[in-house]
Amino acid sequence: MSDTALATASAQVRAAQSGAPVIKAFFDEPTFTVSYVVHDPETLRAAVVDSVLDYDPASGRTSRASADAISAYVKGEALTVDWLLETHAHADHLSAAPYLQKELGGKIAIGEHIATVQQVFGAVFNAGPEFRRDGSDFDVLFADGDTFKIGNLDVTVLHVPGHTPACIAYVIGDAVFVGDTMFMPDYGTARADFPGGDARKLYQSARRLLSLPPDTRLFMCHDYLPEGRTNYAWETTVEAERKANIHIHDGVSEDEFVAMREARDKTLAMPRLILPSVQVNMRAGHMPPPEDNGMTYLKIPVDAL
Numbered sequence: 606m607s608d609t610a611l612a613t614a615s616a617q618v619r620a621a622q623s624g625a626p627v628i629k630a631f632f633d634e635p636t637f638t639v640s641y642v643v644h645d646p647e648t649l650r651a652a653v654v655d656s657v658l659d660y661d662p663a664s665g666r667t668s669r670a671s672a673d674a675i676s677a678y679v680k681g682e683a684l685t686v687d688w689l690l691e692t693h694a695h696a697d698h699l700s701a702a703p704y705l706q707k708e709l710g711g712k713i714a715i716g717e718h719i720a721t722v723q724q725v726f727g728a729v730f731n732a733g734p735e736f737r738r739d740g741s742d743f744d745v746l747f748a749d750g751d752t753f754k755i756g757n758l759d760v761t762v763l764h765v766p767g768h769t770p771a772c773i774a775y776v777i778g779d780a781v782f783v784g785d786t787m788f789m790p791d792y793g794t795a796r797a798d799f800p801g802g803d804a805r806k807l808y809q810s811a812r813r814l815l816s817l818p819p820d821t822r823l824f825m826c827h828d829y830l831p832e833g834r835t836n837y838a839w840e841t842t843v844e845a846e847r848k849a850n851i852h853i854h855d856g857v858s859e860d861e862f863v864a865m866r867e868a869r870d871k872t873l874a875m876p877r878l879i880l881p882s883v884q885v886n887m888r889a890g891h892m893p894p895p896e897d898n899g900m901t902y903l904k905i906p907v908d909a910l
Contacts (some may be wrong), residue, residue, distance in 0.1 A: 610750030614761040614776040618821045623738045626758050626778040627823065629678055632837055633657045633671050636698040636878065637827050639839045642678060643777050644684050646755025652678060652688035652755050653711070653825050654775065654782050658701035658890070659860050660881060665903070672701035675710045687755060688713040691743075691886070692721050692784025692826060693772040696799060697878040700890035713746035713889050716764060716773035723887050730904050735894055744888040765814060767807025768795040776816060780822040785813050787823075790845055792831045793852035794827060794862075798870035800910075805901060808862040811853050819844035880905055891904045 631640045636657060644651035653675060655869040659668040679686055686709040689702040693716070702713045740746045761776040768785045775782045785795040786807065794811060797804040806852035814823070823846065825839040847855045853862055876882070881903045885892060892901045 648756030650756030651684040656701040658699040676729040691715040694886040702890040712744035717746040721770045736765035770801040790849040804866040
């Protein structure tokens with residue numbers, strides 16, 4: 606069966622070399638997360654990808670230094686933000702999208718399958734009837750193969766489930782923001798053991814991304830500085846991943862990958878911020894509503910994950 610969305614994305618990458626997007630990365634070392642500002646150099650229209658709201662789990666306090674650095678860059682470059690893009694409902698950091706929307710404008714967007722995540726985690730956190738489980742907390746929900754513009758830059762959306770049911774990748778010009786589907790070649794691929802995760806789907810999604818042209822630039826959402834490397838890194842290419850990704854290089858079969866991934870996932874602890882992160886990010890980065898005393902609370906379900 607033909608993959609129309611992938612064909613569109615591949616043609617877009619091949620055509621984009623002369624008008625490649627300008628990409629500025631912001632690395633948050635406490636969560637090992639990379640956020641991006643992507644803009645069209647001709648129109649100065651921009652998108653922010655996977656922003657971070659600083660959160661201290663010991664005190665429950667939020668702060669905005671990471672988001673303010675993005676805001677300062679956008680204002681310093683005289684950019685206009687049209688989009689606040691999320692690759693998925695992150696389990697390792699809180700999204701700063703609502704704060705940046707107030708500061709910079711733009712629409713908050715994610716993949717349409719976020720509704721599946723909301724159903725699962727709405728139950729985990731016993732969210733009240735005010736929590737809509739249809740994705741409507743977000744401004745825009747994207748389906749596989751959807752296209753849109755950032756200024757004159759073409760963008761194609763690819764649904765890449767496996768890490769979560771709702772993961773998407775954004776192909777912006779010749780660059781792909783892959784979310785947690787894969788990491789740098791020396792670190793491999795994302796876990797697939799969260800609720801709704803699926804190692805077999807993760808393999809298929811990663812191989813789908815690796816079917817893009819070899820010189821396609823890939824931008825990671827995380828880097829964990831594996832042993833043997835001294836500098837954080839988050840940009841690579843399809844060719845480099847196909848040659849050297851330790852989990853899913855060319856020649857690794859689907860069954861081999863699934864066996865490796867499932868065995869490895871059994872050894873991994875839950876991410877440090879998964880409980881605060883998911884209950885915020887499933888609401889498009891908004892906190893749960895205040896209770897009758899005016900305070901906002903994040904729940905810690907016991908023995909649930």
